[in-house]
Amino acid sequence: MxxxxxxxxxxxxxxxxxxxxxxxxxxxxxxxxxxxxxxxxxxxxxxxxxxxxxxxxxxxxxxxxxxxxxxxxxxxxxxxxxxxxxxxxxxxxxxxxxxxxxxxxxxxxxxxxxxxxxxxxxxxxxxxxxxxxxxxxxxxxxxxxxxxxxxxxAVERAAVAREHEAASTVAQAVLAPAPPVVPGLDVAARSVPAHVAGGDLYAFAERDGGLWFAVGDVAGKGLPAAVVMSRVIAECLAAFTSVEPGDVVAATQRVDRDVHDWLVDIRRFVTLAVGHVDPASGVARVCNAGHSPVLLGAGGRVTPLRATSPPLGVLPGLAHAVREVRMAPGDTLWVGSDGLVEQEDATGGMLGYDRFAALCARWSRGTAADGLAAVLDAVAAHGRGVAQSDDRTLVVVRREAWA
CATH class of the missing domain: 3.30.450.270 (PHY domain)
Structure with a gap:
């Protein structure tokens, strides 16, 4: 069967x-x-x-x-x-x-x-x-x-990332390790990039007993912004040594002229505050091309030194204007970047300009380094638990008693 x-x-x-x-x-x-x-x-x-x-x-x-x-x-x-x-x-x-x-x-x-x-x-x-x-x-x-x-x-991307990081580190190194020593002034500066390299910048020069400074912010982040930052710093340092002492308008216009076409070609712009402080007279001159916050602290109060022209790379042949103030002993210039005031907390609330100004006013006494550390620590505390979204830069220039 x-x-x-x-x-x-x-x-x-x-x-x-x-x-x-x-x-x-x-x-x-x-x-x-x-x-x-x-x-x-x-x-x-x-x-x-x-x-x-x-x-x-x-x-x-x-x-x-x-x-x-x-x-x-x-x-x-x-x-x-x-x-x-x-x-x-x-x-x-x-x-x-x-x-x-x-x-x-x-x-x-x-x-x-x-x-x-x-x-x-x-x-x-x-x-x-x-x-x-x-x-x-x-x-x-x-x-x-x-x-x-x-x-x-994956190997190729890792190699590119390593090269990107190395180039970013080199670009970041153009930031001055420490401001120059200028008798009669107490100066402190620090930049905390949100990434390996940032687009915030500062530059200093001592000339004829006075202090030149520039603080800026390049639109964008990462290596491209760092490359622009390096170029702008170089142009600022060149301008500091090529114009008449204290002529911040000429210095700003030179930087603007030298980088404008390049910025237009690469579709970037830069906010920039260029300043000069004479410690003997206390006269401070600032050209502000779209930069903020820029504050003058005097007598426990702060006054904003608002922008007098658009950022660099926006319009050709700008006529930059100067804001002149006289700093008494103990008065302080606070020049930061928008990464400070725009830092959010865990609820999405930004620090804001008013609270930033209050932080600066609170430290009307003490060294520039102490004030800088206190303000940056307060900003970091505000953003605790939230990723840093933008670079944080702060320059503090305090006039001391003139001997």
């Missing part, structure tokens, strides 16, 4: 086939362990494919990797297979030589992997099970290629 139950030989054949395929999958999976070395991975893939299919020729169409018992025979096989692959739809199979040569084209062929060729130059045609193995070989090759490309991309 026939029951439809497979006999023992059929069961054994099925078991052997299953074990063979499992072994094949394990071997092919081992190729992925070498995927970061494309040459080694491809060589192993070809060797495994040749063993699994008992093929005379196994080739990857692309970089011309071929494993063949007879190199002369392989040349003709690969040439015919390449021609067939060129006219075969992605994800399909081309069968040549009466079924003894198979060309499997991946779903997304490219110059590195246009197809995999398996051929028995003197053997029987490939069966269905063997075609399944060829399909797995192609899938493994695609996966190995993808892993290698992802790794190569």
């Amino acid at each position: 026939t029951t439809g139950t497979p006999d023992a030989p059929e069961i054994m054949d099925a078991l052997v086939t299953a074990l063979d395929r499992l072994h094949a999958l394990r071997l092919l999976a081992s190729v992925l362990d070498r995927a970061l070395d494309p040459t080694q991975a491809r060589a192993r893939l070809l060797a495994i494919a040749a063993d699994l299919t008992d093929a005379d020729v196994v080739a990857v169409l692309g970089p011309d990797d071929v494993r063949a018992a007879d190199p002369d025979a392989a040349t003709g096989v690969v040439a015919r297979a390449a021609a067939a692959a060129a006219t075969t739809a992605p994800g399909r199979v081309a069968v040549l030589d009466g079924g003894s040569t198979v060309v499997q084209v991946p779903a997304e062929p490219d110059d590195d992997l246009r197809g995999v060729v398996v051929s028995r130059t003197a053997g029987p045609p490939f069966g269905t099970g063997e075609l399944d193995l060829v399909d797995v070989v192609v899938a493994t090759a695609v996966m190995a290629r993808t892993i290698w490309r992802l790794h190569a991309t």
Whole structure:
């Protein structure tokens, strides 16, 4: 009586086939362990494919990797297979030589992997099970290629990031490590970038007993802003030494003239406050091109020195105006960047100009370094628990009693 139950030989054949395929999958999976070395991975893939299919020729169409018992025979096989692959739809199979040569084209062929060729130059045609193995070989090759490309991309990005960080560090180094020592003045400065490098800037120069300073903010963040920052600092330092002492209008106009076209070309602008303080007379002159906050602290109160012209890079040939004040002993100039007043707290509330002014007024007595540290610490405390979104820069110039 026939029951439809497979006999023992059929069961054994099925078991052997299953074990063979499992072994094949394990071997092919081992190729992925070498995927970061494309040459080694491809060589192993070809060797495994040749063993699994008992093929005379196994080739990857692309970089011309071929494993063949007879190199002369392989040349003709690969040439015919390449021609067939060129006219075969992605994800399909081309069968040549009466079924003894198979060309499997991946779903997304490219110059590195246009197809995999398996051929028995003197053997029987490939069966269905063997075609399944060829399909797995192609899938493994695609996966190995993808892993290698992802790794190569990650390595390239890491290298770019390292170069970006190094360049940013160099750009940030142009900030003066410490202000110059000018008798009659107490000066402190610090910049806290939100990223590796920022777009805030300050520059100082001592000339003829007076203090030149500039504080600015480049639109944007990161390395591009840092590059602009470096250029503007260089222009400020050049201007400080080329104009008449205390002529902040001429200094500002020179910087504006020298960077305007460049800023327009790169679509950037810079807010900039340029100032000069004469410690003997206490006269302070400031040209403010769209910069804030700029405050004068006197007698426990602060007065804003508002902008007198737009930022640099906005309009050509600006006529910059000067604001002149007289600082008594103990009076202080506070020149910051908008990253201070715009710092948000955990609820989204900004510090704001009023609270910043109150912080400066509270420190009407004490050293410039003490006042700077206190204000920056208060801003940081306001933003505790919130990522710093912009650079924070503060310059403090305090007039001391003139001997």
